[in-house]
Every structure is written in C-alpha cells, then in structure tokens.
Amino acid sequence: MLNQLQKQIENRSCTLAILGLGYVGLPLAITFVNAGYRIIGYDINPEYLNQMRNGISKILDISSQELKDALATGRFSLTSVPSDLEGADVHIICVPTPLSKSRQPDMSYIESALATLLTVWGPGKMAILESTTYPGTTQELLLPTLSRNGLKLDEDFLLAFSPERVDPGNHKFPLHRIPKVVGGSSKASTQAAAALYGAAFEQVHTVSSPTAAELAKLLENTFRNVNIALVNEFAQICDSLKADVWEVIEAAGTKPFGFMPFFPGPGIGGHCIPLDPQYLVYKSRLHGYEPRLVALADQINVERPRYVVQQAMDILNTQGKAINGARVLVLGVTYKPDVPDPRESPALPILEFLAEKGADTHYIDPWIPSIRLKNGDEMLSARDLKEEAAEADLIIILTAHQNFDYELISKYGKKLLDTRNAVSTSLRQQPN
Numbered sequence: 001m002l003n004q005l006q007k008q009i010e011n012r013s014c015t016l017a018i019l020g021l022g023y024v025g026l027p028l029a030i031t032f033v034n035a036g037y038r039i040i041g042y043d044i045n046p047e048y049l050n051q052m053r054n055g056i057s058k059i060l061d062i063s064s065q066e067l068k069d070a071l072a073t074g075r076f077s078l079t080s081v082p083s084d085l086e087g088a089d090v091h092i093i094c095v096p097t098p099l100s101k102s103r104q105p106d107m108s109y110i111e112s113a114l115a116t117l118l119t120v121w122g123p124g125k126m127a128i129l130e131s132t133t134y135p136g137t138t139q140e141l142l143l144p145t146l147s148r149n150g151l152k153l154d155e156d157f158l159l160a161f162s163p164e165r166v167d168p169g170n171h172k173f174p175l176h177r178i179p180k181v182v183g184g185s186s187k188a189s190t191q192a193a194a195a196l197y198g199a200a201f202e203q204v205h206t207v208s209s210p211t212a213a214e215l216a217k218l219l220e221n222t223f224r225n226v227n228i229a230l231v232n233e234f235a236q237i238c239d240s241l242k243a244d245v246w247e248v249i250e251a252a253g254t255k256p257f258g259f260m261p262f263f264p265g266p267g268i269g270g271h272c273i274p275l276d277p278q279y280l281v282y283k284s285r286l287h288g289y290e291p292r293l294v295a296l297a298d299q300i301n302v303e304r305p306r307y308v309v310q311q312a313m314d315i316l317n318t319q320g321k322a323i324n325g326a327r328v329l330v331l332g333v334t335y336k337p338d339v340p341d342p343r344e345s346p347a348l349p350i351l352e353f354l355a356e357k358g359a360d361t362h363y364i365d366p367w368i369p370s371i372r373l374k375n376g377d378e379m380l381s382a383r384d385l386k387e388e389a390a391e392a393d394l395i396i397i398l399t400a401h402q403n404f405d406y407e408l409i410s411k412y413g414k415k416l417l418d419t420r421n422a423v424s425t426s427l428r429q430q431p432n
C-alpha cells in the first residue's frame with residue numbers, strides 16, 4: 001500500500017488534503033496544484049471557503065487571479081466537510097498554534113484537525129504537520145493518535161513534520177523557492193515527504209526526525225525574537241546615553257561579517273515571532289531546563305509598549321502637557337508594514353495604555369479601518385493625515401507603512417515619537 005503511495009507521489013497522481021487554508025495552507029495548496037497534484041483544501045470557515053470559491057483571496061501572498069487559476073485546473077477543491085477528505089492520500093495540517101491567555105501553548109487547533117483527519121484515516125496514507133509547535137508534538141501526539149486501531153508506522157502509514165516558512169508580504173521569496181526542511185518519524189516517512197515536497201519546492205533539506213525539524217523552526221524564530229529583544233534593550237541604553245541608536249545600528253551594519261542588523265520597535269507582533277519561542281520555553285521547562293535567555297527576551301519585548309508610552313509622556317511633559325487629555329495621533333497599527341494584519345501588534349497595548357491614561361487618541365492605518373481594544377472599545381481609523389497631524393499634541397509612528405506622507409509628518413518633528421525611525425529613513429530614500 002505504501003509502495004503505491006510512494007509511486008503516486010512520484011508520478012503526481014496522489015491527492016493531498018491541506019487542513020487549514022490560512023497564510024500557510026493556501027499558498028501551500030496553490031504551490032502543490034501548480035506542481036500537478038490534486039488538492040482538497042479543508043477549512044472550518046464556510047464563509048471564507050465561499051469567498052475563495054468565488055475567486056476572492058484574503059491571503060496577502062496569493063492573488064485572486066492565482067486562486068482562480070488554481071481552481072480552473074479542476075484539481076483544487078474546497079470543503080469544510082470532513083468526509084470529503086476520504087479520497088486523500090496525504091494529509092498536511094497547517095492550522096494556527098497560538099498561545100493561551102497565560103502564554104502557554106494552545107494545541108486546540110492541532111487537536112481539532114487531528115480529530116477531523118481521524119474520521120478518514122486508514123492504511124496507505126501519510127500525515128504531515130506544518131504548524132509551528134513544541135518539539136516532540138509529532139512523535140508524542142500525532143504518532144500515537146494515528147497508530148490507533150492497530151495501524152502501524154511504515155506498515156500502514158507514514159508521518160513527518162515540515163515547518164512552514166512564510167514571510168508574509170515578502171515577494172522576494174515565493175514559497176516554492178524557500179528551502180523546505182523535512183523530518184520523518186521513519187526513514188520511509190522522510191523519503192516520501194521529501195519526494196512530495198521535492199516535486200513542488202526547489203530545495204528540500206531532510207533531518208533525522210520530526211523533533212529536529214520542529215526544533216529547527218523554533219531556532220529560526222527564537223533567533224529573531226532574542227535578537228529583537230537585544231536591540232530593543234540596546235535602544236533603551238542609547239536613550240539613556242542620549243545616543244541615536246539608529247545611527248549606531250547603521251554603523252555596526254557596515255561590518256561585512258559576523259553581524260546581522262535588527263531594529264528596535266514598540267514590541268513584536270505577528271503570529272510567529274512573539275509566540276513560537278514560548279513553545280520552546282514550555283517544552284524546555286518540562287524537561288527540567290529553564291531557558292533564561294529566551295524567557296528574558298520575551299519579557300523585554302513584552303515590556304516595550306509600556307516603554308513607548310513612557311516616552312510619549314516624557315515628550316508631552318516637555319511641552320508642559322499631561323498625557324491626560326492630550327491629543328495623540330498613532331500612525332500604523334498592523335504588526336509590520338504594508339500587511340493588513342494587526343495580530344499581536346504592539347499597537348494594541350499601546351492604544352489601551354493611552355486610553356487608560358486619559359489621552360484623546362486617534363489612529364490612522366490605511367490597512368485597518370477599525371480596531372477593537374481589549375476593553376471592547378472600537379476605534380475607527382481617521383483619514384486626513386494633514387488635519388490629524390496638525391491637531392495632535394503628539395504623533396507616534398508605530399508601523400512604517402510605505403504610503404504615509406513622511407514629508408508632511410517631518411514638519412511636526414517637535415511632537416513626533418518615531419519608534420521605527422521611519423521619517424528619516426523615508427526622507428533619506430527620496431531622490432535629492
């Protein structure tokens with residue numbers, strides 16, 4: 001049975017089910033459609049599926065035309081009905097792995113996807129997990145779950161982990177050009193998963209186990225988290241020395257080896273960098289090691305929003321103004337520039353702190369027409385930058401969207417807190 005699967009992978013006649021069609025699952029589905037496979041896209045949100053059936057992509061990195069083209073091949077179907085996955089030979093799970101309120105791993109999405117998979121699971125199939133998770137998830141959660149009813153790894157099924165590597169909004173690296181790490185629960189699993197990804201991706205890098213692949217992903221994102229924490233702390237040191245941290249980073253960045261610039265900001269947003277390292281911390285503690293550096297980095301990053309609000313209060317104070325009653329304009333609330341995604345954005349706690357302190361806060365973000373704060377308040381994005389900037393006692397740039405008018409903003413330098421150095425970066429990039 002599994003020999004047949006290996007052949008179907010090689011001649012691209014097998015059917016893949018991709019569970020979860022978000023910023024990871026949909027690009028993956030399209031990539032495999034374009035590689036000639038038949039794909040069943042599964043998502044629990046029927047309304048979202050209907051939009052896609054009508055050729056509307058809500059995923060930044062997949063144009064509606066690419067989606068329409070994939071659907072037009074007749075090899076891409078969409079469903080929220082588990083039994084429709086019956087005919088799939090390979091199941092790839094691409095569901096979210098957020099944190100709970102106490103910043104512990106929330107495995108509910110993986111568990112729910114597994115439950116769906118089990119309704120159609122049987123001999124001759126392969127399962128692959130792509131969701132970023134704690135090391136050991138594939139071996140300790142998926143393997144025993146998929147082995148129930150007497151099914152045996154390598155005799156009846158194959159299992160692997162392959163971390164998603166997507167940098168939303170980064171057009172320089174289309175998905176199929178990003179090397180794919182693959183680690184199987186057995187040699188045969190690694191070979192089969194590597195053959196599958198090798199048919200759609202330019203480069204596949206195999207490792208000895210799913211745990212090694214899970215850890216590789218966590219190293220990638222923990223590396224970013226810790227280095228962002230370092231530069232955030234360095235920025236606070238520069239502030240205390242009245243030094244320009246941006247000038248210092250630019251100078252250090254001239255070193256052609258052994259240095260990689262990171263940039264301070266109001267905190268870390270997105271669905272990966274602030275969260276993934278906590279999956280590593282969780283598992284490390286369970287195995288008796290306290291990952292002090294990773295935990296401390298998280299603390300430094302989580303405290304950044306408070307630091308920014310303190311900076312805002314200090315600037316208002318120099319104008320003889322209290323933050324209570326001051327009119328504050330926040331520019332940019334998404335977690336990174338030019339993407340329509342406010343998830344985990346540090347702008348959220350900053351807006352909440354400003355509200356708590358009685359500031360009359362307005363925001364402008366062309367990507368986010370409205371935003372809901374934790375206290376339930378809904379804020380609508382203002383539109384007229386010129387008017388808002390003139391009226392504000394303080395302007396705080398949190399996200400350096402390309403299409404902000406930095407020339408106009410630069411006129412208000414005295415009341416500007418530019419957490420991204422966006423104004424001087426933009427003005428320097430303009431032709432003289």
Ligand code: SAJ
Pocket residue numbers: 164165166167168220221224228261262263264265266267268269270271272273335336
């Ligand atoms: N940030 C800083 N300073 C920096 C870099 C980033 O404050 O020097 C902040 C950003 O403003 C943002 C957050 O960190 O709020 C995350 O930034 P990011 O560039 O890592 O953006 P993500 O989370 O969309 O994408 C990352 C991928 N980014 C890159 O490789 C550049 C990568 O780490 C992962 O492949 C991906 O998440 C993922 O899906 O895991």
